[in-house]
Amino acid sequence: MEQKRTINFGAGPAKLPQSVLLQAQQEFVKYSNSGISVLEMSHRSSDFSNIIEKTQCLLRELLNIPDNYKVMFLQGGGSGQFSAVPLNLIGLKGDRCADYLVTGTWSAKAAKEAEKYGKVNIVHPKLDRYTKIPDPSSWTLNPSASYVYYCSNETVHGVEYNFTPETNGVVLVSDMSSNFLSRPVDVSKFGLIFAGAQKNVGCAGVTVVIIREDLLGHSLKECPIVLDYKVQADMNSLYNTPPCFSIYIMGLVLQWIKNNGGSAVMETLNKQKSAMIYDIIDASNGFYVCPVDEVCRSRMNVPFRVGKKDGDEALEKEFVDGAAKRGMIALKGHRSVGGIRASLYNAVTLEDTEVLAAYMKEFLKEHQ
Numbered sequence: 001m002e003q004k005r006t007i008n009f010g011a012g013p014a015k016l017p018q019s020v021l022l023q024a025q026q027e028f029v030k031y032s033n034s035g036i037s038v039l040e041m042s043h044r045s046s047d048f049s050n051i052i053e054k055t056q057c058l059l060r061e062l063l064n065i066p067d068n069y070k071v072m073f074l075q076g077g078g079s080g081q082f083s084a085v086p087l088n089l090i091g092l093k094g095d096r097c098a099d100y101l102v103t104g105t106w107s108a109k110a111a112k113e114a115e116k117y118g119k120v121n122i123v124h125p126k127l128d129r130y131t132k133i134p135d136p137s138s139w140t141l142n143p144s145a146s147y148v149y150y151c152s153n154e155t156v157h158g159v160e161y162n163f164t165p166e167t168n169g170v171v172l173v174s175d176m177s178s179n180f181l182s183r184p185v186d187v188s189k190f191g192l193i194f195a196g197a198q199k200n201v202g203c204a205g206v207t208v209v210i211i212r213e214d215l216l217g218h219s220l221k222e223c224p225i226v227l228d229y230k231v232q233a234d235m236n237s238l239y240n241t242p243p244c245f246s247i248y249i250m251g252l253v254l255q256w257i258k259n260n261g262g263s264a265v266m267e268t269l270n271k272q273k274s275a276m277i278y279d280i281i282d283a284s285n286g287f288y289v290c291p292v293d294e295v296c297r298s299r300m301n302v303p304f305r306v307g308k309k310d311g312d313e314a315l316e317k318e319f320v321d322g323a324a325k326r327g328m329i330a331l332k333g334h335r336s337v338g339g340i341r342a343s344l345y346n347a348v349t350l351e352d353t354e355v356l357a358a359y360m361k362e363f364l365k366e367h368q
């Protein structure tokens, strides 16, 4: 049973499982038999080697990662990977071009970054609003592209892919920062997956990169050495000092996911939590409005407006203030879209979601 705390619906850094925080607290000053804190530990010590090894094994087990893939724990965040991906992969084929699916803020930023290093082809008609995923029949994929890139869950707009894009053999790359381990994934369909830890699998500071081995060793000559996947993979993420404490926290979160049934159970819970909120939105006769197409509504980030289609800002402020009085925070939508956004990552419980659902019903009754 969790201690009663403020319920954090933030988009990231986000809520961590309480048992993880308590374990980290207990081990904070003296980790195991080391006599020192993980914060003080050499990244080349045997204690830290055990931590990084265990974290990697857990990840391999939870995602069933095939043996011909390397797992790395890098710095620079998701944004660092926007640059690292083209720097490492755009030179895979002579033309230096890459296909991008742009379905929200994060894939748009990634495409813009890639333009620095080669030709970027947006494979579908440009979207004027990020509320849907263009039908694959409208995509024009380039068979000579070095890779196809997409963001599997657009955190700002609440748009999530419920399918894996078909690329006719071209290497598939995905930013899974905001739905990593929220559902099972067939890693073998991807050339590269990356995910910042601070939403579903830990705290800020570490980004997981999973890459198929044959894609290593193709970096552009201008690629900074810390972003070079071959160097980092050969050195087991220890080319330079890694984000030791963030890796340790991720290990605790992965153990928590394992103890709680793995990605399949996370998926069941995430479906239940998000359905609870979308059902209230859909039954509210237009009082709550989610602009995203039903087929690609995110289970992780639920964006909605209050009062009318484009939102009544005064009512939305009242909603956020009322939520804070009831112990729920970080419900304000991203500054670029406004409205409300409820992030329901793995550590947000069914009970947390029920508190929000009850409040949404009460608010609707009062204002309709």
Ligand code: PLP
Pocket (backbone or CB within 6 Å): 012, 076, 077, 078, 079, 080, 106, 151, 153, 154, 155, 156, 175, 176, 177, 178, 196
């Ligand atoms: N990709 C996605 C899907 C994100 O949600 C974010 C941040 O929220 C990023 C990338 C950027 O991550 P970072 O802030 O760690 O650079």
